[in-house]
Amino acid sequence: MNSFKGRSLCVIDDFTKEERLYLFSQVRKLKKAVSEDDSKTVDSFRINDSDFGIYEVFLEDSTRTKESFRNAANFHHAKLTEMSADNSSFNKGESFADTFNTLCGYNNRIFIIRSKVEGVCRHLSEECASYAKRNALPFTPAFINAGDGKHEHPTQELLDEYSFLEDNDWNTDSLHIALVGDLYHGRTVHSKADGLKLWSKVKVDLIAPEELAMPESYETKMKDNGFEVRTFRSIEEYLNQSDIATKWYFTRPQLERMGEKILAKADSLRASITFQKQFMDRLPEGTKFYHPLPRHKVHPTIPTFLDDTPLNGWEKQSINGMYCRIVLLALVAGRIGDDFSEEKVCCTAEETPWIIEVQPKATSAGKDEISEGVRPIRDGIVIDHICKGDSPDEIRRYMILIRKVMGLDGLKGGEWVSQSASGAFKGIIFRPGKFSLDHKQIKRLAAVAPGCTLNIIENGKVAKKYRTSLPPRIYNFDDLMCTNEACISNDSQNEHVQAMFIKTHDNRFACAYCGRVHTFKEIFKR
Numbered sequence: 001m002n003s004f005k006g007r008s009l010c011v012i013d014d015f016t017k018e019e020r021l022y023l024f025s026q027v028r029k030l031k032k033a034v035s036e037d038d039s040k041t042v043d044s045f046r047i048n049d050s051d052f053g054i055y056e057v058f059l060e061d062s063t064r065t066k067e068s069f070r071n072a073a074n075f076h077h078a079k080l081t082e083m084s085a086d087n088s089s090f091n092k093g094e095s096f097a098d099t100f101n102t103l104c105g106y107n108n109r110i111f112i113i114r115s116k117v118e119g120v121c122r123h124l125s126e127e128c129a130s131y132a133k134r135n136a137l138p139f140t141p142a143f144i145n146a147g148d149g150k151h152e153h154p155t156q157e158l159l160d161e162y163s164f165l166e167d168n169d170w171n172t173d174s175l176h177i178a179l180v181g182d183l184y185h186g187r188t189v190h191s192k193a194d195g196l197k198l199w200s201k202v203k204v205d206l207i208a209p210e211e212l213a214m215p216e217s218y219e220t221k222m223k224d225n226g227f228e229v230r231t232f233r234s235i236e237e238y239l240n241q242s243d244i245a246t247k248w249y250f251t252r253p254q255l256e257r258m259g260e261k262i263l264a265k266a267d268s269l270r271a272s273i274t275f276q277k278q279f280m281d282r283l284p285e286g287t288k289f290y291h292p293l294p295r296h297k298v299h300p301t302i303p304t305f306l307d308d309t310p311l312n313g314w315e316k317q318s319i320n321g322m323y324c325r326i327v328l329l330a331l332v333a334g335r336i337g338d339d340f341s342e343e344k345v346c347c348t349a350e351e352t353p354w355i356i357e358v359q360p361k362a363t364s365a366g367k368d369e370i371s372e373g374v375r376p377i378r379d380g381i382v383i384d385h386i387c388k389g390d391s392p393d394e395i396r397r398y399m400i401l402i403r404k405v406m407g408l409d410g411l412k413g414g415e416w417v418s419q420s421a422s423g424a425f426k427g428i429i430f431r432p433g434k435f436s437l438d439h440k441q442i443k444r445l446a447a448v449a450p451g452c453t454l455n456i457i458e459n460g461k462v463a464k465k466y467r468t469s470l471p472p473r474i475y476n477f478d479d480l481m482c483t484n485e486a487c488i489s490n491d492s493q494n495e496h497v498q499a500m501f502i503k504t505h506d507n508r509f510a511c512a513y514c515g516r517v518h519t520f521k522e523i524f525k526r
Ligand code: CP
Pocket: 061, 062, 063, 064, 065, 066, 147, 156, 292, 293, 294
């Protein structure tokens, strides 16, 4: 059983730490064999099947990723095809799903996709697996994310991790790294939020002006993953303290994406993240610079005078790209990897229940025992403790969405803002009548109003009572939507992908496609 065969790599976390270490051991073996002219070992990596279809679809510009994959596919003697998007039926409004299903039907097994649309590989890995099953194709197509918008660049992350290990004696105990540049747009640094879990102890220094700072959700993820994170607004500020990393990872400023206001400040923004000659003697011994490249010919943040110095780690890093991608293709094709096995730690951590039925108080609607929300109802529902702690105005505004999501508009009843014993404001919605809410409807309520209680009132008594908290996953509802317009599941993409959200450590919801983090108030369409 080869656990890599047919696998997709949509985000770096799709491969475990052990799987990546295995991949890196194979890259080491291949590089050694190439340097020693050991053709037998080199050949043992080759797919060597001219019918094995590998498809490159680059909907954004690329040199390194596209050409290293192309050279990797040629190494494998596989059938490499490049789709020309300019004259494809994309231009007739065809969906991603229809396009890639078609290409799967032509015996193509691995797709390498770069797109502005975030989460496209995750969507296609699900969609095309169903197509393959419906049509009894003898394989499950694999999708490799070659960079999707501002989201992730997992194959770049592979070669970055490999390069850090190679330059650090393959040590995975600890890593201290500075990430410098456009941390806001840079998908390669976003992949590091999970990728750097490869090291047991991680310290990350984020160096970027406020306008280009790392998005809060990635910084939070780094901290959740146990990294020590520090922030600095410029290289100058960073060098004015003594704890300086020996690995610096630069990213290209993408100011052109940020509108006129930012462009007016372009020079000072670039200056804050550009290395200067006078900084040289403030670097610790053994420092190496890395860069996913390209660097800008007019405004390089690693100036070219550094090319011929020991700081240059980026050239070897770029060369490693092809070897990492050769090995990745060999693994996904099932050519190598039979000898890998990972002891899966049983990780079925008990999920905290998110709908709890609690025993209603035995008393009937006595004057003093029943809250003001429950009291006026003989038969019906009372949703209590809505958005407890928010301001009255905020609660009132949000109850409009709850009514809509729960289909409670157009019915008798009302809603108001009350105060709990602690003095915190809370919202209450009541609806008289006969209601029988099923599990799916209570799940909707838990998603849209976590922390609320649902009281079912019969004959003036609380017949049933449920407490809700955030469900671990939310999906299968038509009115969910990721707020990221670049996400494949956002309505503006017209790809008809149903949104799905996963609960984060800090009780928010991350989109299962693009990773955008939302509060519970943001996931239902308004
Ligand atoms: N590092 C990287 O993704 O470069 P390209 O845009 O040239 O592929």
